Amino acid sequence: MDLANVWYLIIAIFWIGFFVLEGFDLGVGVLHRFVGNDDVERRVAINTIGPFWDANEVWLIVGGAAIFAAFPAWYATMFSSLYLALVLVLVALIVRGVAFEFRGKRDSQRWRSGWSWALTISSALVPLLLGVGVGDLLVGLPIDADQNFTGTFWNLLTPYGLLTGVTLLVLCLADGAAFLALKTTDDIRERSRALAVRFGIIGLILAVLWVLYTVLGPGGPKPLALVFMVVAALGIAAGVLYQTKGRDTAAFTGTALGIGGAVAALFASLFPNVMVSSTSAANNLTVANASSGSYALTIMTVVAVIMFPIVLAYQIWNYYVFRARLQAPKELVADVPGLKRDVPDAGKDETSDRQHQ
Amino acid sequence: MSNVDLARLQFAMTSIYHFLFVPLTIGLAFLTAILQTRWHRSGDPNLRKLTRFFGNLLLINIAIGVVTGLVQEFQFGMNWSEYSRFVGDVFGAPLAMEGLAAFFLESTFLGLWLFGWDRLPKKLHLACIWLVSIGSALSALFIIAANSWMQNPVGYQINDQNGRAQLDDVVAIFTNPVFINAYLHVLFASAVTGAVMMLGVAGYQIRKGNKQFLTAAKTSLVVLFPSIILAMGVGSELGVIEATYQPMKIAAAEAQWETCQPCSFSLFQIGGGNDDQDPKQIIEVPYLLSILATNSPDGQVVGLNELQAQYEQEYGPGYYVPNVFVQYWSMRLMAYTASAVALLGALGLFLWWRKKLEGARWFWGLAIIGIFTPYVMNTAGWMLTENGRQPWIVQGLMKTESAASPSVTALEIWISIIVFALVYIILGVIWASLMFRAARKPLPEDEPTAPDDKSRDDVPALTY
Numbered sequence: 001m002d003l004a005n006v007w008y009l010i011i012a013i014f015w016i017g018f019f020v021l022e023g024f025d026l027g028v029g030v031l032h033r034f035v036g037n038d039d040v041e042r043r044v045a046i047n048t049i050g051p052f053w054d055a056n057e058v059w060l061i062v063g064g065a066a067i068f069a070a071f072p073a074w075y076a077t078m079f080s081s082l083y084l085a086l087v088l089v090l091v092a093l094i095v096r097g098v099a100f101e102f103r104g105k106r107d108s109q110r111w112r113s114g115w116s117w118a119l120t121i122s123s124a125l126v127p128l129l130l131g132v133g134v135g136d137l138l139v140g141l142p143i144d145a146d147q148n149f150t151g152t153f154w155n156l157l158t159p160y161g162l163l164t165g166v167t168l169l170v171l172c173l174a175d176g177a178a179f180l181a182l183k184t185t186d187d188i189r190e191r192s193r194a195l196a197v198r199f200g201i202i203g204l205i206l207a208v209l210w211v212l213y214t215v216l217g218p219g220g221p222k223p224l225a226l227v228f229m230v231v232a233a234l235g236i237a238a239g240v241l242y243q244t245k246g247r248d249t250a251a252f253t254g255t256a257l258g259i260g261g262a263v264a265a266l267f268a269s270l271f272p273n274v275m276v277s278s279t280s281a282a283n284n285l286t287v288a289n290a291s292s293g294s295y296a297l298t299i300m301t302v303v304a305v306i307m308f309p310i311v312l313a314y315q316i317w318n319y320y321v322f323r324a325r326l327q328a329p330k331e332l333v334a335d336v337p338g339l340k341r342d343v344p345d346a347g348k349d350e351t352s353d354r355q356h357q
Numbered sequence: 358m359s360n361v362d363l364a365r366l367q368f369a370m371t372s373i374y375h376f377l378f379v380p381l382t383i384g385l386a387f388l389t390a391i392l393q394t395r396w397h398r399s400g401d402p403n404l405r406k407l408t409r410f411f412g413n414l415l416l417i418n419i420a421i422g423v424v425t426g427l428v429q430e431f432q433f434g435m436n437w438s439e440y441s442r443f444v445g446d447v448f449g450a451p452l453a454m455e456g457l458a459a460f461f462l463e464s465t466f467l468g469l470w471l472f473g474w475d476r477l478p479k480k481l482h483l484a485c486i487w488l489v490s491i492g493s494a495l496s497a498l499f500i501i502a503a504n505s506w507m508q509n510p511v512g513y514q515i516n517d518q519n520g521r522a523q524l525d526d527v528v529a530i531f532t533n534p535v536f537i538n539a540y541l542h543v544l545f546a547s548a549v550t551g552a553v554m555m556l557g558v559a560g561y562q563i564r565k566g567n568k569q570f571l572t573a574a575k576t577s578l579v580v581l582f583p584s585i586i587l588a589m590g591v592g593s594e595l596g597v598i599e600a601t602y603q604p605m606k607i608a609a610a611e612a613q614w615e616t617c618q619p620c621s622f623s624l625f626q627i628g629g630g631n632d633d634q635d636p637k638q639i640i641e642v643p644y645l646l647s648i649l650a651t652n653s654p655d656g657q658v659v660g661l662n663e664l665q666a667q668y669e670q671e672y673g674p675g676y677y678v679p680n681v682f683v684q685y686w687s688m689r690l691m692a693y694t695a696s697a698v699a700l701l702g703a704l705g706l707f708l709w710w711r712k713k714l715e716g717a718r719w720f721w722g723l724a725i726i727g728i729f730t731p732y733v734m735n736t737a738g739w740m741l742t743e744n745g746r747q748p749w750i751v752q753g754l755m756k757t758e759s760a761a762s763p764s765v766t767a768l769e770i771w772i773s774i775i776v777f778a779l780v781y782i783i784l785g786v787i788w789a790s791l792m793f794r795a796a797r798k799p800l801p802e803d804e805p806t807a808p809d810d811k812s813r814d815d816v817p818a819l820t821y
Contacts, residue, residue: 046821051468054423058464062456064430069453072445072521079434079441080762086431087773091780094424098784101420104821105791147442149764292446293516293523300450307457311465318465322472 003301004291007070008274010304012267014063015134019127019168020175020260021056024252025049027176029096029123033116035180035191039109042116044326046100048183051322053100055315057093069300073147073290074274081141081149082133085156089129092122127172128165132156134263135164138270139218140278147285163213164266167206171236171259174199178239178252185327193243200240200255207236207262218276219269228268232261361761363770364436367777369743371428373736374781378422380735383497383544384551385415386490390483391576397483403569406800409474411555411573412486417791419467421784428777436770440750440760447513447524448503455499463492497543505536507751508742509602522754535602538595539742545588546738549698550731552581556705557728558796560721569800571715574724578709582702589695592738593649599745600650600658603752605668605677606745607650608661609684612636618657620646625689630682634662672753679747687740694734701727 028049036042068075079086095118103115139160142151177196181189211229215221235257242251270276274290277283291297358366389411396404430452433441441448469477470485477485506512512529513522530536559574600607612626614634622645629636647656659667661678668677701723708714750757 043821050821051472054464054468055461058456058460061427061430061460062453065449065453065456068430068434068441068445069449072449073442075434075445075449076438076441076762079431080436080438080764083435083762083765083769084772086435087776090428090431091776093427094780094784097424098420098787100821101416102787102791105417105794146763148438153769292449293525296446296450296524299524299527300453303454303457307454311457311461314465315461318469321469321477 002287003294003297004070004287005272006301007066007291007297008267008271008287011063011066011070012264014059014066015267016260016263018056018059018063019172019263020256021059022053023127023168023172023259024175024179024256025053025056026123026127027172027174028180029053029119029176030173031176031180031192031195033120035177035184035188035195037187039112041188042112043104044184044188045180046103046119048180048326050100051318054097055318057097066300070292070297071274071285071287071290072292074285077143077147077149077275077285078133078137081143081151082136082156084153085129085133089126089133092125092129095119096122096126124169128169131165131168132158132161134266135161137275138214138266138273140276142279143275143277143283143285144279145283147283147290150279160213160218163206163210167203167210167262168259170199170203170206171255171262174203174236174239175252175255175259178243178248178255181243182248182252183325185325189325193246193248196243196251196255197240200236200243203255203258204233204236204240207232207258210262211265214265214269219266222269225265225268228261228265230261232258232265235261358767360765360767360770361758363767363774364761364765365757367436367770367774368432370774371425371432371777371781372743373739374785375422375425375429376735376739377732378418378425379493379497380543380547380550380731381554382415382419382422383490383493383547384549385411385418385554386486386493386551387548388551388555388577388580389415390486390490391580392573393483393486395572395576397479403800404572407569407573410795410798410800411558412470413795414554414558414792416471417788417795421788423464425781425784435773436762436765437750437760438762438764440755442521443755443760444506444522444751447506447510447522447530450524450527451499451503451506451530455496459492459496459499461492463489463496466492494544494547497547498540501540501543502530502533502536505533505539506530508539508599508746509533509535510751510754522751534598535595538591538598541591542588542595542738545584545591546731546735548580548584549588550735552577552584553698553701553724553727553731556581556701557724557726560724561796562799563715564718564721564725565799567799568715574705574714575709578702578705582699582706585695585699585702589692589699592691592695594652596649597652599742603745604659605661605664605679606684606742608658608664609679609681609745610688610741611646611650611658612681612685613646613658613660614662615660616657616663617660618647619644619655620650620658622646622649626685629685631678631680675748675756677748679745683740683744687737687744691734691737691741694730694737698727698730698734701730 028045032042032045036045064075067078099115099119099122103112103119136156136158139158141149142155144150174196177192177199180192181196184192211233215226219225235254239251239254239258242254272287273284274287275285277285389408392404392411393408396408466485466488470482470489473482473485510522511533512524512526514525515521516523524530555577556574559570559577562570563574596607611620611622612629613620621641621643623638623641625639627637627639644654646658648654650656650658661681665677669675704720705714705724708717708720714720746752748756748758750760
């Protein structure tokens with residue numbers, strides 16, 4: 001097997017890994033407001049992903065950097081054509097990243113509510129926009145013979161890209177709700193389960209539409225892609241089914257399989273292209289014409305073969321260490337004074353905040 | 358402004374901003390790890406409180422460092438697609454290695470450290486902060502390897518068919534003399550940045566009467582003084598190396614238009630710049646430029662005019678002199694602020710030796726003001742090295758003017774510049790207010806103790 005093909009596979013694995021892992025923490029980011037009725041419950045929801053989200057996001061960074069290293073032409077054309085969309089993705093990722101860290105740093109109701117909204121909106125934007133972006137790779141963008149994008153921002157909003165984005169967003173919401181059901185107790189868990197079922201059903205409908213669009217449209221019926229599509233659909237359906245039976249682990253596994261299968265299907269449909277040109281098939285960027293030289297790919301393969309198992313091992317260990325469910329404490333822990341189990345009204349909290357200063 | 362100028366403006370803005378947070382992260386992670394190690398060895402509860410106190414500052418800072426780093430990685434493809442296409446084969450590899458080897462390590466163990474207080478075994482928890490520290494230092498290693506390749510490209514060949522640079526010797530990338538010195542320079546400067554922050558914050562607390570911070574201040578002094586001396590020493594060596602590979606950079610840093618031997622170093626000048634070849638030099642130190650550029654008091658420094666003539670012969674017609682005004686002043690700003698930091702460190706050690714450290718309120722006042730100096734020093738250092746490479750984006754191989762994305766319009770770049778500027782200003786204000794808040798908090802009276810119920814040991818804390 002050609003090393004360029006190997007690297008296409010590795011990059012696909014990173015993007016699948018990103019959507020599977022970051023998928024649920026994006027979902028939790030959006031949903032924490034809706035499964036938590038007061039500040040403590042919201043904190044419980046956010047803290048279910050506390051030890052994980054940062055490392056999950058690194059899958060995207062490595063996925064991007066691997067494209068740069070293994071397929072410089074793909075990286076150059078993709079990132080410059082998706083320009084404004086990526087500016088938005090970056091702003092969303094920035095806001096999300098600091099929202100986690102900053103939300104709890106002040107004991108003001110307004111401060112926390114503001115960061116909560118920021119977390120919800122930014123977490124929704126990331127899968128939506130990235131979904132549009134990866135959908136566009138397959139359906140094609142105007143690209144000339146020099147591998148340069150010739151369109152504008154509006155060319156990015158293809159119907160197929162938009163459907164891909166919305167599907168991924170809803171699947172992330174279903175996955176996030178399933179993760180919350182798995183990691184919480186009592187009221188939050190019940191609300192999460194209800195949401196997981198609801199988003200699971202919508203996600204299944206969208207995924208089936210997306211599969212039909214892909215197979216009849218830009219992707220065509222490719223055997224490997226069809227296998228992943230079936231896995232995705234069965235996974236989401238199983239997720240809904242197990243959720244109604246209260247089997248959290250099985251339900252979460254099913255939903256996660258759904259996202260992973262969908263992204264895998266997309267990459268399988270795209271191969272051997274990496275970026276389709278809607279101008280002319282002759283301008284398509286392919287695994288063969290966009291890749292780095294064999295020396296660079298060999299070095300990268302050696303590094304990946306050594307590092308990847310180590311990374312996987314300590315990430316799995318991280319999930320193992322923090323495997324328990326989170327509970328809303330009856331009394332708040334001592335390091336956050338001022339926020340009682342019953343949320344004080346905004347005016348009262350402002351006063352106590354001023355006293356702190 | 359041309360699209361290239363706009364893309365440069367954005368890159369300069371976002372990189373300078375990003376590098377305000379990076380060195381503090383590297384330095385403070387290291388110092389926090391030292392404090393926790395001291396707590397681990399002595400069992401002194403005060404050291405545990407200090408670890409958590411400075412760990413909190415580290416977290417506020419790390420959040421912005423991470424998210425602004427994302428912009429850096431995306432930006433190569435977004436704004437510099439021609440550059441990315443040309444160098445990706447060589448330049449992309451260290452970036453991918455950085456993700457695999459450094460970012461995963463840093464982010465995973467930061468999560469474990471942050472949520473693992475009282476839950477992980479103590480030794481393991483201590484190992485976590487050290488792995489965070491190693492991860493942050495490793496990420497700088499790969500970035501500096503990539504950047505050093507732009508300063509002094511090695512280990513590549515140009516592909517005849519597509520005209521792109523292709524990696525053919527990875528060992529050369531990591532034995533590049535520019536890389537080795539630049540990496541050490543960055544590491545020591547980062548230790549300085551973290552130590553000055555710790556010293557200044559401890560100084561504020563000591564002035565308020567919180568004597569528990571004295572031990573943190575002493576730790577930071579022990580790190581600070583050797584680090585700044587080593588940063589200056591390695592930096593001076595880096596200057597000599599760059600004088601070999603990038604003579605324009607060093608000649609421009611002294612505004613040396615004519616070849617000289619031996620060469621003196623001016624402390625200040627009035628006038629100067631690319632249109633004024635005869636500025637008024639104030640206080641010239643004889644032999645110093647020769648020593649800085651060649652390690653020999655009698656070394657020759659080739660002047661900008663001669664270099665320009667040489668480059669025209671080698672690379673064809675064009676203007677190859679970087680912005681001399683920026684070079685001259687960024688070099689001095691860096692050197693002078695570094696000297697001030699070295700004096701601060703020496704003064705602290707002297708007072709400690711004379712057992713006058715605790716009561717020296719004026720010294721703690723200086724230490725608080727001192728917090729700002731490493732930021733000026735670091736920024737000036739990057740201006741010196743990046744501006745000095747111009748007009749090249751990769752020295753001798755590709756000019757900046759032909760590296761930008763042809764498909765991105767001026768309007769799009771304006772939009773992204775304004776968006777990033779606004780987001781960064783807001784982030785900066787929040788960062789500063791949170792840092793001030795966290796730095797002024799007294800240490801807690803009683804640390805929350807470990808939960809008695811061992812069955813709940815694996816439950817993550819409500820840290821966020």
